[in-house]
Amino acid sequence: MSVIExxxxxxxxxxxxxxxxxxxDFNAGWCGPCRAxxxxxxxxxxxxxxxxIVSIDIDAEDELAEDYDVSSIPCLVVFxxxxxxxxxxxxxxxxxxxALVEG
Amino acid sequence: MYDxxxxxxxxxxxxxxxYARRAAKTVLVLEALSYGGQIxxxxxxxxYPVEAHISGFDFSTKVxxxxxxxxxxxxxxxxxxxxxxxxxxxxxxxxxxxxxxxxILATGSExxxxxxxxxQRLTGKGISYCATCxxxxxxxxxxxxxxxxNTALEDALYLADLAKQVYLIHRRDSFRGDDTNAARLKAxxxxxxxxxxxxxxxIAEKRLKAIEVTDKLDGSVRTIELNGLFVAVGRVPENQxxxxxxxxxxxGYAVAGEDCHTATPGVxxxxxxxxxxxxxxxxxxxxxxxxxxxxxxxxxxx
Numbered sequence: 001m002s003v004i005e006x007x008x009x010x011x012x013x014x015x016x017x018x019x020x021x022x023x024x025d026f027n028a029g030w031c032g033p034c035r036a037x038x039x040x041x042x043x044x045x046x047x048x049x050x051x052x053i054v055s056i057d058i059d060a061e062d063e064l065a066e067d068y069d070v071s072s073i074p075c076l077v078v079f080x081x082x083x084x085x086x087x088x089x090x091x092x093x094x095x096x097x098x099a100l101v102e103g
Numbered sequence: 104m105y106d107x108x109x110x111x112x113x114x115x116x117x118x119x120x121x122y123a124r125r126a127a128k129t130v131l132v133l134e135a136l137s138y139g140g141q142i143x144x145x146x147x148x149x150x151y152p153v154e155a156h157i158s159g160f161d162f163s164t165k166v167x168x169x170x171x172x173x174x175x176x177x178x179x180x181x182x183x184x185x186x187x188x189x190x191x192x193x194x195x196x197x198x199x200x201x202x203x204x205x206x207i208l209a210t211g212s213e214x215x216x217x218x219x220x221x222x223q224r225l226t227g228k229g230i231s232y233c234a235t236c237x238x239x240x241x242x243x244x245x246x247x248x249x250x251x252x253n254t255a256l257e258d259a260l261y262l263a264d265l266a267k268q269v270y271l272i273h274r275r276d277s278f279r280g281d282d283t284n285a286a287r288l289k290a291x292x293x294x295x296x297x298x299x300x301x302x303x304x305x306i307a308e309k310r311l312k313a314i315e316v317t318d319k320l321d322g323s324v325r326t327i328e329l330n331g332l333f334v335a336v337g338r339v340p341e342n343q344x345x346x347x348x349x350x351x352x353x354x355g356y357a358v359a360g361e362d363c364h365t366a367t368p369g370v371x372x373x374x375x376x377x378x379x380x381x382x383x384x385x386x387x388x389x390x391x392x393x394x395x396x397x398x399x400x401x402x403x404x405x
């Protein structure tokens with residue numbers, strides 16, 4: 001799988017009702033650390049069926065950012081069974097990203 | 104064994120890699136997070152020669168590709184220790200160890216924390232270290248900035264355009280930052296400057312909701328309700344892991360002159376973690392060039 005772009009319209013189906021855990025990347029194009037993390041997320045998503053990675057543009061999806069109380073980016077939120085189970089703010093290395101969702 | 108290991112893939116480290124590769128030395132760059140370093144947080148660089156405007160991310164990506172194109176290897180692991188065995192230095196990461204004839208420390212610096220209880224937990228939940236990154240989340244809200252240097256003044260000005268109310272809390276009675284910014288701030292109606300005061304407590308439930316500010320002169324405590332707290336109290340050089348090989352000054356910066364030599368032969372220091380008067384992109388890249396040139400000389404002398 002590759003990283004899936006998520007909006008308010010498909011958030012419920014892609015994230016909340018996902019059968020596998022979801023790592024949601026709240027980001028913005030003007031955020032350098034977010035852009036630095038993108039290639040790591042792409043690599044983690046590639047061929048991965050254990051969980052999925054979604055990207056949420058907080059400028060376009062400000063309601064989602066507000067619903068999930070995102071006020072600092074990059075912000076990674078892990079969802080399992082529709083519930084938030086883990087969160088990390090700021091640039092972190094690839095191993096640490098994987099550990100967030102793999103536990 | 105590599106000729107040269109560079110620790111840190113910011114502008115200084117990556118420039119060192121470019122110079123070392125052009126001198127035909129084998130180079131490994133070790134980086135804890137991602138290439139780029141602190142400059143990633145700068146949305147628009149306007150003072151680096153050649154390009155009038157470039158984002159920190161685009162700048163870093165170009166330098167990264169340039170260094171890779173010249174044959175520098177990059178490994179994303181954090182260097183936690185260097186063992187010096189004279190002609191051979193062993194750099195240890197949590198997973199591996201790597202050997203080289205010379206090492207360049209280009210580790211940069213990280214944000215200084217206030218050191219208050221719950222500060223870590225509330226980062227991203229009301230506490231931020233980057234106003235230009237996170238200011239947009241605080242439109243029409245109440246925020247405070249802590250600090251008295253140029254970064255604090257610039258952050259407060261930036262936030263004054265977005266937020267309903269900005270408090271600037273400074274531990275002294277005058278600013279280190281430049282007078283123009285201080286004057287601009289004083290003219291803003293939605294900015295209140297609180298002098299001679301420290302933030303002494305964070306009050307939160309799920310998010311930060313208030314801070315306690317203690318007056319240094321009379322000890323009085325004031326509670327300020329707010330949505331966001333921006334911390335701009337300087338940076339801390341990341342030299343702690345290498346203090347065995349490098350002399351550090353009182354603030355933790357590695358002591359070295361313009362030639363970037365440290366107390367240990369074959370260990371060089373480049374960029375923001377070195378003692379210097381001006382920490383800018385252009386002085387970081389200049390350090391990278393100098394440190395690499397000296398490291399190449401050292402390797403050739405073995």
